[in-house]
Amino acid sequence: MNKKGFIFDLDGVIVDTAKYHFLAWKKLAQGLGIDFTEEENEQLKGVSRVRSLEKILSWGNKTISDDQFNRLMAEKNEDYLRYIDKMDESELLPMVKETLQFLKDSQQGISLGSASKNARHILDKVNVNSFFSAIVDGNDVSRAKPDPEVFLIAAKLLDIEPNQCIVFEDSVAGVQAANTAGMTSIGIGSEDVLHEAHYIFKDFTQISQSFITDLINN
Numbered sequence: 446m447n448k449k450g451f452i453f454d455l456d457g458v459i460v461d462t463a464k465y466h467f468l469a470w471k472k473l474a475q476g477l478g479i480d481f482t483e484e485e486n487e488q489l490k491g492v493s494r495v496r497s498l499e500k501i502l503s504w505g506n507k508t509i510s511d512d513q514f515n516r517l518m519a520e521k522n523e524d525y526l527r528y529i530d531k532m533d534e535s536e537l538l539p540m541v542k543e544t545l546q547f548l549k550d551s552q553q554g555i556s557l558g559s560a561s562k563n564a565r566h567i568l569d570k571v572n573v574n575s576f577f578s579a580i581v582d583g584n585d586v587s588r589a590k591p592d593p594e595v596f597l598i599a600a601k602l603l604d605i606e607p608n609q610c611i612v613f614e615d616s617v618a619g620v621q622a623a624n625t626a627g628m629t630s631i632g633i634g635s636e637d638v639l640h641e642a643h644y645i646f647k648d649f650t651q652i653s654q655s656f657i658t659d660l661i662n663n
C-alpha cells in the first residue's frame with residue numbers, strides 16, 4: 446500500500462477551540478474597553494497568539510507597553526487553559542477519531558500542523574495523541590501560516606515528500622500554506638471561505654473512506 450502523509454490542523458479541524466479563544470479574548474478586550482465580536486474572532490482563526498493580540502489592539506486603536514502586552518498574553522492563555530482543562534473526548538469533532546483510526550489502520554503517516562502552543566495538551570485532553578507520529582505546533586515554527594514552514598516540518602518528520610502529503614485545514618491562511626508547500630489541501634468548512642483548497646468538505650462526516658483510499662492510492 447502507498448504511504449502518504451496526512452497533516453491535521455487542530456482548531457477547527459480536530460476540535461472547536463475557537464469558542465474558548467473567543468471567550469478569553471473577549472474578557473481581555475472588555476478589560477481594555479474594546480468591543481470584540483464573533484466576526485472579529487473569525488479573523489483570528491489560524492492566527493498566532495501574538496498576532497491575535499496585535500489585531501485586537503489595532504481594532505480598538507490601543508497602544509500598550511511591551512510589559513503590558515506580555516502580561517495580557519499570559520492572562521489570556523491562563524483563561525483559555527481553564528476552558529481547555531474541562532475538555533474531554535466528547536469535544537472531538539464528528540468522525541475525526543474514526544478518520545484517524547482508518548488512516549492508522551491503513552499505515553499512513555499522521556501529523557499535526559497547528560499554530561497553537563497548547564496543541565500537545567489539547568490532544569492529550571481529547572485523547573488522540575497516540576494517533577500522531579509527528580506533532581508540529583506553534584512552539585516549533587518561526588513563520589506563521591500562510592508560510593508553509595509548519596507543514597514542511599511535518600513532512601520532514603514523517604519522512605514523506607511534500608507532494609505526497611494531504612493537509613486538512615479550516616483557515617484560509619492554512620490552505621494557502623498547504624498549497625505553497627506543494628501539498629494537497631482539503632478545506633474543512635465553507636466553500637465561500639475556502640475556495641482555494643483542492644477539495645472542500647463541511648466536516649469529516651462528508652468525507653468517505655473511498656475518498657481517502659483514492660487519496661492514498663493516487
Ligand code: B16
Nearest residue numbers: 455456490491494559560561562563
Ligand atoms: P495558542 P490552529 C490556532 O490553532 C487558532 O486557530 C488561533 O485562533 C490561535 O490564536 C492559535 O492557534 C494560537 O493558539 O494561543 O493556543 O498558542 O487552527 O492553527 O490549530
Ligand code: MG
Nearest residue numbers: 454456457615
Ligand atoms: Mg484551524
